[in-house]
Amino acid sequence: MSKAEAREGKKEGNASAEKILQAAKELFAERGFAAVSVRDISERAGVNKALLFYYFDTKAGLLHRILEQYYQAHAAALAPPASEGSTRVRMHALVTSYLDFMEDHHPYLQIVQHELQSNTEGLSMLRSGMRLLFTRVEELLGPITSDGHLHVRQFYISFAGLVITYFNYAPVLDVIWEGDPLSASNRRERRQHLHWMVDRILDGLQTCNPDQDIG
Amino acid sequence: MSKAEAREGKKEGNASAEKILQAAKELFAERGFAAVSVRDISERAGVNKALLFYYFDTKAGLLHRILEQYYQAHAAALAPPASEGSTRVRMHALVTSYLDFMEDHHPYLQIVQHELQSNTEGLSMLRSGMRLLFTRVEELLGPITSDGHLHVRQFYISFAGLVITYFNYAPVLDVIWEGDPLSASNRRERRQHLHWMVDRILDGLQTCNPDQDIG
DNA sequence: GTCTATAGCGAGATAGAC
DNA sequence: GTCTATCTCGCTATAGAC
Missing domain, CATH: 1.10.357.10 (Tetracycline Repressor, domain 2)
Structure with missing residues (x-):
């Protein structure tokens, strides 16, 4: 179990994590995984770019989730x-x-x-x-x-x-x-x-x- | 009419250009446009990376073609x-x-x-x-x-x-x-x-x- | 938990020799 | 036409202050 998964288990429903998930869903659907950058996601979610790595370890981990x-x-x-x-x-x-x-x-x-x-x-x-x-x-x-x-x-x-x-x-x-x-x-x-x-x-x-x- | 299009008109059927097109078709189909790099294409085609820009101006131009x-x-x-x-x-x-x-x-x-x-x-x-x-x-x-x-x-x-x-x-x-x-x-x-x-x-x-x- | 700052790398693209 | 060398930029990811 990775560190990020452990955090998700404890912090499921965290506001920032949810905003990141929602923004990533939209953007991956619009442009595809490879054509979307972490910066794009964090900007649409209105959160700091580094938070994405805090919650999901990697960009691929976010897609997986x-x-x-x-x-x-x-x-x-x-x-x-x-x-x-x-x-x-x-x-x-x-x-x-x-x-x-x-x-x-x-x-x-x-x-x-x-x-x-x-x-x-x-x-x-x-x-x-x-x-x-x-x-x-x-x-x-x-x-x-x-x-x-x-x-x-x-x-x-x-x-x-x-x-x-x-x-x-x-x-x-x-x-x-x-x-x-x-x-x-x-x-x-x-x-x-x-x-x-x-x-x-x-x-x-x-x-x-x-x-x-x-x- | 761009420079690259003019070249294609004159050099349609050029061996290197054809190899690039073929390699790009395969790779775009396998991974999608954004997930493929110009280096990937040139390596599979067995030609120099700069040739791709000589023939197609940009990576997007290659997809367009x-x-x-x-x-x-x-x-x-x-x-x-x-x-x-x-x-x-x-x-x-x-x-x-x-x-x-x-x-x-x-x-x-x-x-x-x-x-x-x-x-x-x-x-x-x-x-x-x-x-x-x-x-x-x-x-x-x-x-x-x-x-x-x-x-x-x-x-x-x-x-x-x-x-x-x-x-x-x-x-x-x-x-x-x-x-x-x-x-x-x-x-x-x-x-x-x-x-x-x-x-x-x-x-x-x-x-x-x-x-x-x-x- | 959230931020700033930045490392480190590979991307697309260009210049110019041959 | 084809190559080497290189520029610039934006990317993923990390370190560390708060």
């Missing part, structure tokens, strides 16, 4: 197993909770995307987060999918892509969309489209499994 | 309008050519993803590339889509997401997939899945438009 928080939040958001209702109802609920999380934790996706390109150790945490979400999808769709191109892993990455890409490309979608793609009405429209997509995919799986009642 | 090349290649790959065959046949052809391009230009997606997070001027080029692809989808699906959550722009970003996400998340998919997600057999399986998805979505649109024959 942020990712840890997000992964925990993501795991918690996926916790409810949604064990009642038809496969169709539960699948819609899963997509809804995934969308909710993305809307509530906007910097998360951007930081993850950045990590995906830089082959750092942060990827191992991302892997375990992925396994958790995959397990949820597997519980739901495992019984009605088969092998090969209709394997449940294919549906998993497809659903994830459908949800994620809209937020990921939001900065350049204003050319095609009217107004801000992240406005309330546009986000609602996107949600409706995704639920329509879920229904069409489940319709296709129902045809493949006439004996099972998907809902 | 790489993006320009990729966007041109992307536009060229999407050029064939695919004017014959049913809507269904043409939609499958479009997805196939999109997949072909992604497989042949692997660093492209990674660099674009990085640009998406750093709000640089490179986004304007990405926007025009998007408009081009959107126009293709609009030609095909415009007549059979409606307003709101079944607007053609929703299908555009959904199809893009289905194609892109698999490559984007490839570095961490090895936990769920057996072996390398980018192996020939796994890429083929993904392709089959995507074409199945296209068919299910078109089936859904056919139901919405019983008067039109989608194919």
